[in-house]
Amino acid sequence: MKINHLTSAEENLMMLFWKLDSFYLKDIMEKHPEPKPHQNTVSTYLKILVEKGFLSTEKEGRIFKYTTLIPQEDYKEFLLKELSHKFFNNSGKEILDFLLNIKMISQDDLKEYFKLKWELRPLKIKEPTLEYAEAILNPKKKKKNKEKKKKKKS
Structure with missing residues (x-):
């Protein structure tokens, strides 16, 4: 699924829509913080977001129910990849260096993050041997010996 760019106003509304997940226009008007936009403005943005593939509509009587897609x-993820491509040569390391330089992430944050990752890794468990399953699935062929004995008797 291709994701399109959103304007700042569309992103602000989508933040509310993601919280609601499924909603009606009246729900948006109730939940939107002050100053509330005009209902026609919200309705226009809903149509745009449907066209961009961010929302779907389902008609229920005379009103529409919207669902985030x-x-x-x-x-x-889309925004981060775009940012990485445009400004950081598609390098996660460059992004991390930048975040450290502007002090959005500290070395202590990284240490704590990696400490948690190391502690949560499961131990490697030796896989059990399947001797009985092998014996059942691949029985030793004894037919040749029986055939040889029959030929000798004849």
Whole structure:
């Protein structure tokens, strides 16, 4: 699924929509923080977001029920990849260096992150041998010996 760019206003509305997941226009008007936009403005953005593939609609009587189609995590990933491509040579290391330089991430944060990752790794468990299963699935061929004995008797 191709993800399109959103304007700042569209992103702000999508933040609310992702929290609601499935909603009606009246739900948006109730949940939107002050200053509330005009209902026609929200309605216009809903149509745009449907066209961009971020929302789907289902008609229920005279009103529409909207559902988010693109999860917030997918949009975050899209934005981060775009940022990485445009400014960081598609390098996660360059992004990390930048975040460390502007002090958005500290070395202590990284140490704590990797400490958690190391502690949560499961131990490697030796796989059990399947001697009985092998014996059942691949029985030793004894037919040749029986055939040889029959030929000798004849």
